[in-house]
Amino acid sequence: MITVYHYMAVSAILFSLGTFGVLTRKNAIVIFMCIELMLNSVNLTFIALSRHLGSMDGQVFVFFIMTVAAAEAAVGLALMISFYRNRESIDVDDINLLKW
């Protein structure tokens, strides 16, 4: 029997993987994908709990998150293209102008 706890565990693992990826990888696209992974793990939590509690509120939030994620993807990718045109790189270590 697959209970809500299993869903939570999967989503926690996915979230951790995403976080780990954001912190360790240097390629901006990979970091971006890791962020998507984190968002979707949250979505999974929402869906699972929504089902478990018999309430539609969580699913409503999921739609919001998906919308925001889509917008974010558009903006983020545009930034990266723009950055690549300037620096010919999408390595986040090269994004270092904003420092002391």
Add this chain to the structure above:
Amino acid sequence: MYDKLWLIPFFPLVGSIINGLLGKKIKNEKVIGGISTVAIALSFVVSCKYFFQLLGDTDKTHESIVASWMSVGSLQVDWGFLLDPLSALMIMVVTGVGSLIHLYSIGYMHGEEGFYRFFSYLNLFCFSMLMLVLGNNALVMFVGWEGVGLCSYLLIGYYFEKKSAGDAAKKAFVVNRIGDFGFLLGLFLLFWTLGSKGVWTIQFTEIAANAHLLESGGVIVTIITLCFFLGACGKSAQIPLFTWLPDAMEGPTPVSALIHAATMVTAGVYMIGRMCGLFAMAPTTMMVVATVGAATALFAATIGLAQNDIKRVLAYSTVSQLGYMFLAMGVGAFSAGIFHLMTHAFFKACLFLGSGSVIHGMHHGYHHAHLHDDPQDMRNMGGLRKKMPITFITFLVSTIAISGIPLFSGFFSKDEILWWSFGSNRGHWSLWLLGAIAAGMTAFYMFRLVFMTFYGEQRTDARAKDHIPESPLTITIPLMVLGVLAVIGGYVGVPAILGGANHIHHYFEPVFGEAIKLNNISAHGSHATEYALMAISVGIAVFGIFLAWTMYVKNPALPGQFVAKFTGLHRVIFNKWYVDEIYDALFVNPTKRLGTFLWRGIDVRVVDGIVNGVGKLVNVGSMLLRYTQTGYVHNYAFMMVVGMLFIVGFYILR
């Protein structure tokens, strides 16, 4: 009937604004001087109308409210004017003498830089002075009081490029500030004391009507009147605040005549007259006023004996004569004090304008010969009576008047004061003695001035001596008018024992009568005493004149021998009893040192230290904190995760 009173201060204000704003563009001296003179002359015409209207009126006190100024709680302050015999006489003096001096200034200030500025200030002064004397409440009076102080400052510092003039202006302003502080304290105390009895007012008529609420002779009324007297001391140059007036002679001579002789410096006397109801209730204050007045009269006269600058002698003479007025106020002879104020305005304005005419001529001579001698030093003068006959005659007439020779104006007013200081129940024979000695000295130093300036050998540099002309008509006409007034001005107050009706005394009855009656002030004495006192004071004056004649005409070597014999005494008097030096040592220098300490010690070290310290702290803190801003996305992301973990951990583990 009296609702156009506001016109009187209005005209000079308009003149001042026009000249102040447009004078630089008008440039033409005749137009600028004309505007100012016409403005004040119009005021004089209006004043005359109201003065004679008041003379014929049975009701002697009239108020005219123009607008409401402020209304705070139960206190209502209006821009209101008060016309009674006292203020009517004052506006006549201010506008009359003022008009003459404006006319005089056109000739005297000819060719000066900032001609328009001078006339703008002069008109502004007249406006302030008229507000002072016409105000129906203490606040309007205070506006005028501060206004004349400001104009005095501006006009003393008229030649501001000269350091001594700037210093003198500052000195006058600061010393006056001490007096103003007293005035305000007195006003606050009076306001709250009357208020606590249920009468919230600062209007003079209401204060006079409610004065009985204060305890007669009590501590409160004594303190109130002493505070007011401090204000009067500052404005009217009495001991201990007289030191600014002689320095004020740095201003142009017409200013000395108008502000520092005829009008502004008499504001203190006027104020005591206005508050006579309160002063009469405080015998202690009256005694202080009389003593200070008599002491000032004598003290300033001694300094006048040894000065060589023609304007300084007149300045000390002014201080001395103001002392007489305060002596009169202090012994309850209010009408005599104001009477002397009036006659003094005539003869002292004439004397100052005459000295201005002399300086003008001397300056002309030196200018012609390209010399830079001091045109105000009497040691450079002598024998001028043939060069400037009109100036000489008017000057001589005024000198006789101030010396108290019978038939001239000063005799009547001064004698009235001396009689009251002897015979009044608030007076004392010692006050009379001080006054009489001062009168003798006045006669001496004034005739010394005349003899040194107009008689004997001409001591002017040979290259300049033949180029000293009589002054132009704009200068001599005011001199002649004032000279005539200096002779006849006294006949409004011929005392009863000389067969006169003492009109001025009856004229002031509605203002001072009640205060005098309520507080039982009166002068008693037999006719024989009165005649004897009169004879003595005339005798002293004649003796003073004789002495001056002996020393400066008959035997000009005498003063030198005298100085050689009493070197120490002469040096002390010549240096004005070292009062300025004593004040410097006692007050000015400690204050400066305190200021330096506050600047170097408190301001630079403590205040700046705190401010700069805060800045440095922020600087150092941000130096350390900026290392957290690495610019790497990973570091920021890591921080976010750590922060998240921390917050989540806090909620889970708590």
